[in-house]
Amino acid sequence: MITRQLGSEVRWMLRRPRTIIGLFGLVLVPIIISFGIWTASDEGGGGPGLAAILKGNGMVVPIFTLFLSLNLLLPLVASIWAADGLAGEAQHGTLRGLLVAPVSRVRLLFVKLFGLTAMSLFAVTLMAVVGIIAGTAFLGTDGMMTLSGTTLSTAEGLVRIVLFILLVTFQMVSIGAVALAVSSTTEHPLVVQAATMTTIIVFQVLGQFPSLDWLHPFLITTGFPGLIDVMRDPIPFGQIWDSTLLAGCYLLIGTGLAAMRLITKDN
């Protein structure tokens, strides 16, 4: 019963044209990055952070791509799916049917959350896979060079990529959970997307002010840069763990609020 519901939820999501177009857009990112680095002049590395070690280091492309996309693109995609999940259904009048159906509303929320997680994982993995292919094709690879100057074997590099996929997906799902909470309060999917993206952008702006440093530990965006530690060798897990815990708190708050709203909603 539950597996059928989960399966049909993901199938519905995949069948929406905007999902297909969105995924296609996401896949373009690593291709453009690889192509851009490939055509850039041969002189020096240059560029800050990971960009400096991209040359001749195709295995870093998936990590670089996801790291860049985590700031705006992936939260946007998560908010679209969260918006479709509840607000979109409400708009089409189909949510009413689901709410009166003899299915627990908490289960309905978990089905939606599962759809969000499955699609996020799928999108992030797809980007990473295309990143590996495009990076290797355009930039070549001898294993994976880390920020610490060590070279990992291809297998070790793949482990890092998988770890990064999971970390990024978790951040994305946490943002999506908060978006689901917004989604449960409105019938307009656009409101959900606008609210989520505004929050993410405002958080990032607030993160730039040193005078607000007391506020920074509360912002989910504060945890994003620390995830780059995956590319250091050996990996320092401190910041990665902190970022994941921070996102976990958002996941709890988002899911809790969405559940409270759904339970008390009058059809």
Next chain:
Amino acid sequence: MNNRKVTLAAAAAGVLTGAAGLSLLAMPAGAGQPPSLPNIAPETLVEQVLTSKPGAFGGTVEVDNKLGLPSIAEIPQLADGKHSARIWTDGNGKLRLALPNGQSEQTIVDDGTTTWSWNSQDNEVTKSEHKDGRKDEAKPDNAMDPATAAKEIVSKTKEFSDISVDGTARVANRAAYELVLTPKAGEKTLVREVRIAVDSELKMPLRVAVLTNGTAEPVGQVGFSQINVGPQDSKLFEFTPPSGAKVTTPEAKEEQQRHKPEIGIEQALRGENPQIFGTGWDTVVGARIPADAMTQVPAEAQGLVDRFTKKVSGNWGSGKLFTTKVATILIADDGRVVAGAVPEQVLFDTIGQVK
């Protein structure tokens, strides 16, 4: 209905847990209960620190810097703020340092025969092989046994400062004694006290904090935030330059950087034959920059100097004063330079003695 209320309560509890978790994460890690350790005489502790040989360990060092130094592009770790570095050593001279700088990283590996320095920013490796004579050089001619040397240092230190053990502390989850060096009342220094947390077992400093007059918080603190003692992975002490990285020698690098303004100042400041005035905490180091070196300082560097200094003059002449919370540097216009962990007046009084 009852069922609904339970679910609602569970959901609310989830929200509260998340909010509580956020506040917990935002709180600085508590220092924890100070451990109770057997009493130890400060003199003994200092001797043990000086004679103990730290073995292999790996850890994360956090630097909290409020010195008020200008930020220099080459060494971002010096700028005000919090910085962290990771360090591994096998206890026998092999060393690895990882210095993250934003999303880049500088790695320094000393494998016993060669020092490798890698910077992810420019994909460049600097390789410097140890000179054969280096090891012998390190040993002074009249080699004393470390215990005697330690006693010597303790008595020298006690001449100018009061040494005490001020309770215990927990640093990086290890029990430590808080060793406090306080300059004697007669010392004309900016430093109020230096607190050194010494590991109760390894007798190695885990944290050093410098406190100055008029501040409650340390102006500078260096300490382990995490440490694991014991043999480290030997792979950490090897380094192979990544393919595609440019490998240079320090000499070539210096040549390449000659035109950079910071280097100009550094060379000018280095001067020749530093002269030492005074003893103890108010020791002042003086030097005279050759006139030609003064004029060689490029205009940009001059601008940098002007930005961070204030113009001063007195019966000793005129010059520029650079002040941080723990040290003061006075550069006279005629090339005399004095510096020390002292208030500016001491420098004005001393500069006349610079030859």
